[in-house]
Amino acid sequence: MKLESIDGVRGSAKKYLVNLKESEVNSFWLKVFSKFTLLRVRMKISYQAILKEVTIQELFWQGILHTIVKIEEMGFVKKSHL
Numbered sequence: 001m002k003l004e005s006i007d008g009v010r011g012s013a014k015k016y017l018v019n020l021k022e023s024e025v026n027s028f029w030l031k032v033f034s035k036f037t038l039l040r041v042r043m044k045i046s047y048q049a050i051l052k053e054v055t056i057q058e059l060f061w062q063g064i065l066h067t068i069v070k071i072e073e074m075g076f077v078k079k080s081h082l
Contacts, residue, residue: 006032
């Protein structure tokens with residue numbers, strides 16, 4: 001059983017696959033999969049920001065600051081004046 005979907009609806013990819021060669025079909029599914037993977041990562045980042053009640057930009061800055069502090073604690077770099 002094949003779903004053959006690009007938007008979650010069964011058979012929605014058939015109209016795109018009709019005119020493609022076999023090698024192009026694999027490339028098509030690779031593009032669909034990579035876009036889906038990127039969407040999943042973006043959703044996970046957004047979800048973490050919601051849980052912490054911060055914006056996505058603040059979440060990234062907090063992560064960077066946390067990493068800097070950990071590196072300083074390990075002694076790899078001198079302490080900054082943050």
